[in-house]
Amino acid sequence: MSSRPRGAAEPAGQRELLSAGDVARTIARMAHQVIEKTALGAGPPEQHPVLLGIPTRGTPLAARLAARIGEFAGTEPPHGALDITLYRDDLRRRPPRALEETQLPPDGIDDRVVILVDDVLFSGRTVRAALDALRDHGRPRAVQLAVLVDRGHRELPIRADYVGKNVPTARAEGVSVLLSETDGLDSVLLRAPEGDTR
């Protein structure tokens, strides 16, 4: 089910890559992949992975992914949020940002498989900052990465373990992930170049 017929009534300069239905199906597929890769359901709860969303949109994505995993595997893994603002390497280039909430599961992340969840994977710098932040919160057994959209143009040797959709983009194009929790609807849009927005 789409929020609107694909390609119709879209504002000029942007194209819908994923409809609301596509987003739901993509998250469901990623949930199955997580269950398979982490053997979730086979081990005791303390061996379940911990899903940590990177604010802003990674947080609801992590919650949705955890809920879907719960539906399919019968057991919902813990999920939370990891704010990486203070660990970014581009802080000096931008005005100070407001900090967002970090919420870790009560048992912490020591010896757990942590799956970082974000909406778009681009340069990889956000993920690097998240890895630095994780190190200050504990020592996970392993860290994996789940993203809804991988748009390429990596600047660091980082790749995702779970990718909702690979989207080849020009560097100057923009990818917007809209989620009902933050934007009122689910959609992924490709925006035409407006200059380099990196």
Add this chain to the structure above:
Amino acid sequence: MKHLLATDGLDAETATAVLDTADELKHTLLGREVKKLPTLRGRTVITLFYENSTRTRVSFEIAGKWMSADVVNVSASSSSVNKGESLRDTALTLAAAGADCVIVRHPASGAAHRLSGWLAEAGTSVVNAGDGTHEHPTQALLDAATLRERLGSLKDRRIAIVGDVVHSRVARSNIHLLHTLGAEVVLVAPPTLLPVGVEKLPVTVSHDLDAELPAVDAVMMLRVQAERMYGGFFPSAREYSISYGLSERRQALLPDHAVVLHPGPMLRGMEIAHAVADSPASAVTEQVRNGVHVRMAVLYHLLASEGAAA
């Protein structure tokens, strides 16, 4: 934000942003074994103190270190100031040595402002850590953070500031900040300890502490600054204590939710009774704890971004 010199003129949006950041920092660091963030790595912060201080200097030093800045402490008594070097030359020396931020405490009102002018070319930020009887903005911010924590919001709250208002930079900074954040401020002091021009401040004035206490959400006690008094401002410590000290009897007049603050150091028995200072209503140690997070937030807003220098 390039400098933090005063709360007079600090807009509500910026003040709230600093307080929100402090909240998040507190939450982020809660229960963490390693209280260190890499945010200000490579930045140099110098504390330049011309007056004695424990909590403010230590608080700034810890704040800087928890943000991974390199913190250097300079005190007037152990520097070339002792040899007669002027504030301007000392400041230029520190800037030339690579300071990104100078945190200054000085007995002269306006010293921090002058410093910010001299350091403008070097691009060094200045934080006022108390200048004479003028302002002490980070103290007001940490008081506001503590009040927000205890009371939820400052909007339409009534706060009494009690005691030596005339010599108190803490009071002056708090009057402006609390007003900006929507609180109502009442100054309670003998006429001799009220500043000239008090009628121009956004406050009401009272000389009767007992009458004010039942209607306030918080009472902020001030230190009697004997070192700044060159005459008789009140007859005796005992009389001051009887009229303006926060005794157990007076505490009983406060509403149950009311918070007691004191910027420290406290003169127990005179300004505040032992039992009151150690009661659950007292937020004195929380003020110190919040001070670190508030100063981290201030350094973050001043130094995290070079773009903010504009």
